[in-house]
Amino acid sequence: MNILIIGGGAIGSLFAHFLIQSGQRVTMLESNGERVEKITRDGLTIESERGVSTVRVEIFTSPQAIGKADYAILCVKSYDTERAVREVAPVLKSGTPVLTVQNGLGNVEIIAQAVGMENTLGGITAQGATDLGSGKIRHAGKGETIIGALSKESREKAVEITSLLNGAGIETALTDDVEGVLWSKALINAAINPLTAILRLRNGELLDYPETREIMRSAVEEAAAVAKTKGIQVKWPDPVAQTERVCQATASNYSSMLQDVLNHKRTEIDFINGAIVREGEALGIPVPVNKTLMLLVKAIEALNLKKNKERHHERISGKGRD
Ligand code: KPL
16 A cells, blocks of 8 residues: 655654554655655654664655555644645545544544545544654554544545554554544643643643643533533543543653644644634633633743744844854
8 A cells, every 4th residue: 555644743753654664655745854854864763662663764845756645644733734735635646535643623624625525534643652853753652543434435445544554553443423533632632732831741740730630620621511512422431531541641742732832833722722712612611721721822832933033033143153
């Protein structure tokens, strides 16, 4: 099988690495030229408790350079989904399924608009992966991946890619309720991601303090109330307990949002707590904890952007030279 991974960050690189090791032919698409150069030169390296392993991969910045793909897996940040699918859609042959395992709400709708509902597969992954710099990833905890089709026509494709992922050691289950699964993961991300990013804690450390546990509980319960009013079936009987289990399973991981904050990058807050706040306010459901978490992360983003601009200014005016 030829599999195209769109996005060379932590999750894209982790999936690519496992699929290559299982004998699949993988091509990657990544917009950052420097990252592409490094990965082409040094390969993709995964560090985990089991040791260090490096594989070679074909990686390009331009969709025009990619060959035939039987499947595409979208692993870019949610705020890049629209740009990525717009670029890649014209070079995918019609009928190539596009699977998203991104965080956040709203991605499947954007993909379906570009490639059709019948070619869109949605899913989640609770794999804990930390980006250590171009092409180096720390695999800090295995978590379940769940995927499904948006329409009956693509169910077969979802079955096939589930078996490919399982064959690669990425433990994957199939669902008939993509929306329920996406909301279930969003509930967990709404608690873990902003709190770890604001407090600069690893996922597991959120369990060490009654205060962080209480904020997590409130964020999850608010989001679950929004989901319930929308008629969405949350997958976990006890979403708070499930969130704590994910903290444990990925205890040593830096959440993706904390990684973004530490790297002074934009975060996915608008697609996680932001989406819950928008939906909650539209339905008249109180979401004060999600709103506060969202505003704090957005304030950190604005501060980081300001610092980036100041550093850039110092560099070009020569003040930052040593
Ligand atoms: O999805 C994640 C993320 O960091 O975005 C979790 C599951 C919380 C793992 O870190």
